[in-house]
Amino acid sequence: MRARITMELSLLEAAHLSDLVGQFEEVVADRDGSDPAVRRLVPDAYPDDAEAATEFRRLTQDDLLSRRAADAAAVRASLRRDGIDLDLAELDRASAEDVLVVDLSSDVAGAWLRTLAALRLVLAERLGITDEEQEDGGDARFGVYEWIGYRLDLLVRELDA
Template sequence: MGDRAGGRRVTAPGVALELTAIEVAHLTSLVEQFSALVTEQESDAGDPAIARLVPDAYADTDAAREFRALTESDLLQRRAADAGLVLATLLRDGAPLRPEELDAVSAEAVVSIPLDGERLSAWLRTLTALRLVLATRLGIRTEADGDVDDPRYGVYEWLGYRLEGLLQAIDG
């Protein structure tokens, strides 16, 4: 039996994701920011990124609002829990990597992150959610949208590349 991740059943015994230390450091920062966003949703009630993470379940405005009132907090707590699991897998020697702490040589060191079961599912859901947040911030609704000159667009693309790699490893 596998875990559900973004509509896909994850049945692979596990994969190893290889990132450079600088990628781990930057991803750690992104996931920390994402975690703060979903845990502080009360102050960001009108944030379009939150709305995109928890889309309306019904076309009827009143029904959608009622459903959101009943489920949004739980859904965002689950996203925060996923982010926490991802952050735990990114720790090195029990501490997060920070870009400013890495020299040129250590920044390029390869870090292998074993992922299986719930960790793998959490990674898939979190990378997808991070892309949704960035897409919202960048105004991306379709493949034709987005300012490729915006530095965040590169991060959006990199997250997609990593997500696609994980999905291929699962299917492989």
């Protein structure tokens, strides 16, 4: 993995991604074990033993979700422009197309990989996606799911270069 990589996103993309990561942070902070998205982020270690799976989740869930929250915070911090979170409501048509250059260390790139993958898991759960061949059914959120996958793929390719 390369020591540093640079990515470019339009301000519109960066603002949307920052908003999505903020929503993800809320899901992770809530830690609602009955939320299927949280359960998907903390899968059962013992699918054939409910008691062992419950105990394992009890012992590991808080730590895992805390690490996911820290990763998400690192991603949001890297999406700031001049130290300020991007706000979709404040972007006009001209500035939305401006480019945000994101310089990532290998540690922050790792946080990006984990966060984008986790975001896709949450969206997949919310959309009822169970496999990659599934059609979108006309739900506009499916496009967001695909876009995050596209960004994740670009990041993986850049890290492997």
